[in-house]
Amino acid sequence: MTDPALALTDVTFAWPGQSGFSLSCPAFYMAKGESVLLLGASGSGKSTLLSLICGIATATAGQINVGGTDLGTLGAGARDRFRAEHIGVIFQQFNLLPYARVIDNILLPLRFAPKRKSRTTHPVAEADRLCTSLGLPEGVLKAQAGRLSVGQQQRVAVARALIGAPPLIVADEPTSALDAATQDSFLRLLFEQTGQAGSSLLMVSHDERLGRRFDRVLQLEDLVTTQRTAA
């Protein structure tokens, strides 16, 4: 249990080919089970940072360690597989394949993560349990994802991120599409379930009111420096 949930060391990154934008992050550390909120306005490099952590983009230099694995040592295919196995991702909105049923959306990451799948003994029952715990109506599993309300869709996205209990949950402004009342209950349920799964939670937002539930709140600008040079 010595491995951190997430550790970035001397990471620098520049979008390949694209002129102008570069990012560096000297040090960032998250312990297992910890919840961290990164506050930052859009354009502060949060998308790039999340892409790096999820292994979609690769650092130009430095180390990104997720749950004890250095992403830099993995090839592109292995990083995709690693992401499926270890990270649950929640977006701002439009999280789901609208044409697919809720159950198919929730089970989708398991399709690419055999270990995570084998950890989940009864995937459908687990999906059902998550949905119930997240306050989704009964029978929602068979509904078409695109027909649900935005709030319900976000909760389905949480269920999808949590299925198979991946060690790290990455959430990119998951509440910004919700109204204040729903935001609160959404966060409460998110924390409840993340805690139960024992996952670490890294959330990025521009809304500092969300901070009180987190173990730590960091300003993104303290963590990373971005540079934009005119093309």
Place this chain on the structure above:
Amino acid sequence: MILRLATQSLLARALTVSMTVLAIALSVALYLGVEKLRTSARASFADTIAGTDLIVGARSGSVQLLLYSVFRIGNATNNVTWESYRDIAARPEVDWIVPISLGDSHRQFRVMGTTPAFFEHYKYRGGRSLDIGDGHGLDDLYDAVIGADVAATLDYTVGDPIVVSHGLASFTSHDDQPFRVAGIIAKTGTPIDRTVIVSLEAIEAIHVDWQGGAKSGQTTPVEVIRDMDLEPAAITAALVGVQSRLQIFGLQRWINQYPEEPLLAILPGVALQELWQIVGVAETALIGVSAMVVVTALVGMMAMIFASLNERRREMAIWRAMGARPSTILALLVIEAMLMAAVGAALGLGLLYIGLIVGQPWVDAAFGIWLPIEPPTLRDLWVLGIVIGAAALASLLPAIRAYRLSLADGMMVRI
């Protein structure tokens, strides 16, 4: 699961997808239909004459002999004398021989003089005999048996009088010796449909008063003609059947080397093949055009996939975030294209059979082409397979673009 999600994704875009599928289905139906028509036309063509081993005529080209003796197109350059006919008929190899005499016409239809044996030996479409559905055969000297098209075009029924014209497109008629419609042959899809058949003696009879191609002044009364010896001096051609198929070539050689008169004996099957090679150029053009229609439908599908890519970037980002590789996204698009093509192909096959069921009697009646309704041939299935494979290939282009987009977008797409 990916297959199911691909299906659901297609269903969610039902309108554009169904249009694309419809285009593929129509093009496949067209291609298969043309193919069917082509093979059936070829078969019908080859079935024009069956059971006849040799066609004998004056020496000319084999296609020419076939054209005037079977298809009633063009004219014989020369006749075959009755003596030569008798010599051939006397050969031991000959099982049966039927003389044919052409040259006169009735309205736009050719008149053919022959013997009642013609009805016995002329076979078409795999050994079928002529069927005089209405009336009877050539019993009387002035009996005429007419083809189905003749009856339909001129609105003739059994018992109607027929006056034969001398030569083709001629102003002189044999109105002194009218014929009577004795029988009407059921539709065959062969040139028989457009032929007026009379006896060989009748051809002699109506030319009794003719000398050197012009009518002489006198008119011999019909009663006198009936008592005359009406053996012809010459015929146009003869159909021959041999005792054993092994003797065909021997007899053919003998006829071709007949010393008294330059003659030509041809094998109808070979001459039909030769003729089809001339006619068949059109079939290649036809099949080429319908293949292009299939290609067009597939290009349409490619355009449709390209157009959908932009609105599906979000979807691809979700796939990527869930751990899908860019190659999975490529596979997803190719699978979708193959699904569309497969449904289109199946639908096209269905359309073909509906078309066949509806169109079969009409095509047979109008063109004499029999379209058999059979399970799809191996060749048809190959065509369907190729269409699906081609769809996969066509979708590669947009799929590769999607692959690139998803590499560049990662899981962060802003909409």
